[in-house]
Amino acid sequence: xxxxxxxxxxxxxxxxxxxxxxxxxxxxxxxxxxxxxxxxxxxxxxxxxxxxxxxxxxxxxxxxxxxxxxxxxxxxxxxxxxxxxxxxxxxxxxxxxxxxxxxxxxxxxxxxxxxxxxxxxxxxxxxxxxxxxxxxxxxxxxxx
Numbered sequence: 001x002x003x004x005x006x007x008x009x010x011x012x013x014x015x016x017x018x019x020x021x022x023x024x025x026x027x028x029x030x031x032x033x034x035x036x037x038x039x040x041x042x043x044x045x046x047x048x049x050x051x052x053x054x055x056x057x058x059x060x061x062x063x064x065x066x067x068x069x070x071x072x073x074x075x076x077x078x079x080x081x082x083x084x085x086x087x088x089x090x091x092x093x094x095x096x097x098x099x100x101x102x103x104x105x106x107x108x109x110x111x112x113x114x115x116x117x118x119x120x121x122x123x124x125x126x127x128x129x130x131x132x133x134x135x136x137x138x139x140x141x142x143x144x
Contacts, residue, residue, distance in 0.1 A: 009035050009047050011096075019101045023108070044111040045104065046072060046086055052094070053086035054107035057114055063106070064090065085114075 009028050016037075020026040028035045034048035046053040053072040056064050067090035073082040093103040 006035065006047060006050075008050060008052065009037075012037065012045070012047065012052060012100075015096045015100050016104055019104060023105075039108045039111070042108075042111045042115050044107040045089075048072065048074075052089040053083075054089050054093075054103060055085060055111040055114070056087050056107070057085070057110040059113070060106050060110050061087070067091070 013026065013028060016026050024040060026037060026039050028037050028047070031046070032048065034046060036043045037045035037047065044055045051072075054064070054069075061084075064087040069087035069090055071082050071084050072086040072088070073080050075081075089100075090103055093100045
């Protein structure tokens with residue numbers, strides 16, 4: 001039996017429809033014990049245990065912290081893991097309407113900057129395994 005949809009996720013998607021009409025589709029997909037909100041296949045928000053966390057970066061983090069937003073964290077192996085890239089949505093955003101859309105837009109912009117920065121990095125050369133090096137050494141005749 002499928003789990004009942006989270007009312008917070010449904011509400012967020014409904015409230016973000018005007019923003020989606022301007023920039024493109026926003027969708028939710030189950031993730032861990034909650035869901036992730038996506039724009040253009042990039043995660044910009046997490047909804048976990050009834051809390052919405054929005055993506056932040058160096059340009060937006062201080063603005064969120066000024067609103068007393070807290071980082072997303074979870075327990076794993078007896079320790080707390082904190083994801084500083086996601087902060088709880090400001091209280092005013094949870095009233096819906098334009099404030100929510102403004103904060104969501106900041107999160108989308110942060111997520112896009114992060115994705116673009118990752119795409120711009122040159123790819124590292126793959127390390128060859130020990131077995132691959134041994135095979136390559138056998139095939140290459142030694143110079144005498």
